[in-house]
Amino acid sequence: MPDFIYNGKIYYNPVEFAMDQIGGTWKMPILWRLKGRKMRYSELQKDIPHITQKMLSTQLKELEKNGFITKKVFPTVPPKTEYALTAKGKRAIAVITVIREYGLELMKESGTTHRSAGE
Amino acid sequence: MPDFIYNGKIYYNPVEFAMDQIGGTWKMPILWRLKGRKMRYSELQKDIPHITQKMLSTQLKELEKNGFITKKVFPTVPPKTEYALTAKGKRAIAVITVIREYGLELMKESGTTHRSAGE
DNA sequence: CGGCATCCTGAACGATACTG
DNA sequence: CAGTATCGTTCAGGATGCCG
Numbered sequence: 720m721p722d723f724i725y726n727g728k729i730y731y732n733p734v735e736f737a738m739d740q741i742g743g744t745w746k747m748p749i750l751w752r753l754k755g756r757k758m759r760y761s762e763l764q765k766d767i768p769h770i771t772q773k774m775l776s777t778q779l780k781e782l783e784k785n786g787f788i789t790k791k792v793f794p795t796v797p798p799k800t801e802y803a804l805t806a807k808g809k810r811a812i813a814v815i816t817v818i819r820e821y822g823l824e825l826m827k828e829s830g831t832t833h834r835s836a837g838e
Numbered sequence: 839m840p841d842f843i844y845n846g847k848i849y850y851n852p853v854e855f856a857m858d859q860i861g862g863t864w865k866m867p868i869l870w871r872l873k874g875r876k877m878r879y880s881e882l883q884k885d886i887p888h889i890t891q892k893m894l895s896t897q898l899k900e901l902e903k904n905g906f907i908t909k910k911v912f913p914t915v916p917p918k919t920e921y922a923l924t925a926k927g928k929r930a931i932a933v934i935t936v937i938r939e940y941g942l943e944l945m946k947e948s949g950t951t952h953r954s955a956g957e
Numbered sequence: 958c959g960g961c962a963t964c965c966t967g968a969a970c971g972a973t974a975c976t977g
Numbered sequence: 978c979a980g981t982a983t984c985g986t987t988c989a990g991g992a993t994g995c996c997g
Contacts, residue, residue: 722887725948731888733941734866734934742861744970747853760979768841770852771971776980797978798977807947814940816852816877821933822852825859828926829844863990879959888989895960916958942991 737814740785745770747815750787750804752829754812757791757803787811856933859904864889864897866934869923871933875929876910876922906930 723730729817730736741747748767752758758766764775779802782788786810806811849855853929860866867886871877877885883894898921901907908928912918923931 723945725945730958731863732867732870733938733945734870734943735863735941737937738857738861742857744854747983749852751853764979766869772980773972773982778968785864792979795978800979810943811940814936816935818856818935819852821930822853822854822856824929826842826844826852826855883959890994891960896990911959914958917960928965940986 741787741811741815743778745774746782747818749775749782750811751815751819752786752803753802757801760800760815761792763802769831782808821834860934861907862897864893865901866896866937868897868901869930870885870928870934870938872921872923872927876920879921880918882921913927918926 723736725736730739734794741750752763753768755788762773765772783790789800789805791801808823843857844855849858855921860869868882871882871885881890883889898907898909902909907921908924910920
């Protein structure tokens with residue numbers, strides 16, 4: 720598998736590249752929430768359990784930079800922002816869906832303990 | 839999305855759970871090599887560029903523990919081991935294929951630079 | 958050949974406080 | 978409301994050396 724360079728970083732395979740774009744703890748959960756509707760910053764924070772404000776902010780910025788989401792700022796008082804998926808972001812949803820269903824399958828197999836509600 | 843517990847660790851969503859099982863830098867590349875054939879330790883190490891011995895060893899152990907691969911030891915001199923996919927591991931290949939193709943697609947879009955051969 | 962033990966670094970992530 | 982700034986911690990992963 721060839722090596723690739725993007726933004727000065729070396730990737731050893733396509734999987735690694737994909738995971739750097741939509742992987743990590745928070746990117747898929749964020750994209751997943753935006754499936755189907757625009758959301759405000761505070762909505763996302765309320766909707767995604769355990770995410771810190773710093774992580775939300777950082778990840779949103781990266782997702783925007785990589786073209787998965789758009790950010791629209793309304794210059795009102797108080798300020799208002801809206802995050803939405805781009806076409807690229809919607810394409811990612813298809814992949815996330817596959818991974819997500821696989822995760823559910825694995826959980827079922829593993830007899831993983833359910834703890835609390837919240838999705 | 840509910841929280842889950844597995845092996846004493848808390849997961850916030852199915853995606854995170856799946857990624858903990860087959861994610862990280864090396865697990866998918868390893869599983870991918872085992873698609874279709876058994877491989878020895880040294881074969882894997884030669885075949886996967888840049889992986890250190892420690893990472894290969896650690897990841898193989900985790901993959902075995904989680905039921906994705908089997909390890910067969912031949913008590914010969916010198917020692918010989920063979921790693922192979924289980925049914926669970928083969929199921930993972932389907933998911934990896936999707937992610938991998940998505941990665942290739944992303945690379946193409948991104949005009950990512952090709953560096954060297956070697957897959 | 959097929960590993961394990963040890964030490965170490967850097968990036969990811971978290972907590973807290975502050976601001977336009 | 979929607980963030981930024983700063984500081985502290987954790988941990989994946991790398992480097993090196995040794996062993997059955």
